[in-house]
Amino acid sequence: MVLKSFVEVHPESHFPLQNLPYGMFKPNHCSEARPGVAIGDFVLDISVIASAGLLDGPFLRNSNCFNQPNLNKFLELGRPAWKEAHATLQKLLSETEPTLRDNANLRQKALVPMEKVQMLLPVAVGDYTDFYSSINHARNCGLMFRGAGEPIKPNWFHLPIAYHGRASSIVVSGTDIIRPRGQDRPVGNSPPYFGPSRKMDFELEMAAVVGPGNELGKPVDVNEAADHIFGLVLMNDWSARDIQGWECIPLGPFLGKNFGTTISPWIVPLDSLEPFACDAPTQNPPPLPYLSEKKSRNYDISLEVHIKPSGHEDSYVVSKSNFKHLYWTIAQQLAHHTINGCNLKPGDLLGSGTISGPEPDSYGSLLELTWNGQKPLTIAGETRTFLQDGDEVIISGFCKGDGYTVGFGTCSGKILPFPA
Numbered sequence: 001m002v003l004k005s006f007v008e009v010h011p012e013s014h015f016p017l018q019n020l021p022y023g024m025f026k027p028n029h030c031s032e033a034r035p036g037v038a039i040g041d042f043v044l045d046i047s048v049i050a051s052a053g054l055l056d057g058p059f060l061r062n063s064n065c066f067n068q069p070n071l072n073k074f075l076e077l078g079r080p081a082w083k084e085a086h087a088t089l090q091k092l093l094s095e096t097e098p099t100l101r102d103n104a105n106l107r108q109k110a111l112v113p114m115e116k117v118q119m120l121l122p123v124a125v126g127d128y129t130d131f132y133s134s135i136n137h138a139r140n141c142g143l144m145f146r147g148a149g150e151p152i153k154p155n156w157f158h159l160p161i162a163y164h165g166r167a168s169s170i171v172v173s174g175t176d177i178i179r180p181r182g183q184d185r186p187v188g189n190s191p192p193y194f195g196p197s198r199k200m201d202f203e204l205e206m207a208a209v210v211g212p213g214n215e216l217g218k219p220v221d222v223n224e225a226a227d228h229i230f231g232l233v234l235m236n237d238w239s240a241r242d243i244q245g246w247e248c249i250p251l252g253p254f255l256g257k258n259f260g261t262t263i264s265p266w267i268v269p270l271d272s273l274e275p276f277a278c279d280a281p282t283q284n285p286p287p288l289p290y291l292s293e294k295k296s297r298n299y300d301i302s303l304e305v306h307i308k309p310s311g312h313e314d315s316y317v318v319s320k321s322n323f324k325h326l327y328w329t330i331a332q333q334l335a336h337h338t339i340n341g342c343n344l345k346p347g348d349l350l351g352s353g354t355i356s357g358p359e360p361d362s363y364g365s366l367l368e369l370t371w372n373g374q375k376p377l378t379i380a381g382e383t384r385t386f387l388q389d390g391d392e393v394i395i396s397g398f399c400k401g402d403g404y405t406v407g408f409g410t411c412s413g414k415i416l417p418f419p420a
């Protein structure tokens with residue numbers, strides 16, 4: 001039997017009763033931030049539900065985790081509390097349960113039209129790490145910058161490569177992104193270029209949101225890593241390819257990456273993605289024992305990148321990819337991250353790295369789609385190698401169930417010029 005809510009949910013809606021993703025929102029601009037779950041075109045205000053004494057299970061009854069400016073405290077509680085919250089909210093919203101359905105006063109307070117709310121960052125991100133887990137992306141970058149000899153270095157097949165990103169510049173979907181200024185490599189004997197980036201790019205990514213952390217010095221076993229991950233968000237890891245290319249030798253990404261990273265406001269719990277779990281790709285060579293999972297799983301999440309060119313009303317698809325293409329799983333990423341004793345904390349983000357599929361129209365960045373500007377794209381009659389000021393990038397992600405859709409909504413951002 002298909003679960004149904006008394007709240008009307010269109011079959012194409014990303015937010016049916018099976019999903020119930022968590023976010024932080026303000027019902028209007030002067031109110032305080034509060035947690036909510038998305039249901040159809042509404043947000044259920046969890047703080048109202050908690051105040052009404054309806055979160056009465058053993059893990060949440062005496063917790064103030066939903067009376068916080070972010071979801072970190074809820075994430076810290078771990079999977080038993082998450083399952084309790086999901087089951088309680090799902091029951092309250094179901095068409096057969098009268099408690100909320102038949103209480104007009106409570107419904108009025110608890111269900112807010114989504115178009116009226118302001119969405120906020122769902123978690124306080126203490127640390128953000130960006131992986132490089134797509135084999136297609138790694139191969140494309142290797143082919144472009146190192147040539148066909150050995151596009152992917154041998155270490156890539158033995159460990160999930162990553163760098164530490166910048167948490168302070170993570171912003172919620174809808175936030176404008178200011179084109180960064182920086183240096184580009186010199187031509188001939190002239191000094192390096194300095195000015196607005198001439199190669200602004202997006203990166204199609206998803207990020208795992210860490211739940212319970214681990215103590216410093218105590219690695220997480222790969223087979224228990226999933227219990228440390230609450231859920232996934234969409235992520236655009238904006239990249240200035242010119243700045244990145246000149247600065248990254250020999251230490252790696254810095255100012256070409258840390259001027260902004262956009263995430264979607266809704267965190268879809270791993271538990272809601274369970275019906276869409278699939279086998280991860282076979283890894284060859286087999287990973288070391290600390291990275292070997294008893295069951296190595298990915299999720300079948302369709303991903304799309306749309307661009308709304310500056311001055312245009314409509315957006316156009318430029319890439320279709322899928323989360324299942326990742327070579328290294330989120331469990332392997334988390335286990336590898338902690339194997340040296342590094343501690344993770346609730347609300348930390350583990351970016352997947354650019355998720356490129358095998359086909360040219362499934363690449364997850366303009367760098368790959370235009371092959372570093374050599375093959376321009378035509379979007380609505382406009383030519384693009386990299387992003388222009390006023391261009392908006394919109395990422396969406398969803399899983400198709402039988403008669404319903406479990407989705408992430410969108411993750412969008414518009415490029416603004418660097419102020420003169």
Ligand code: MN
Pocket residue numbers: 130203205237351353354
């Ligand atoms: Mn990235």
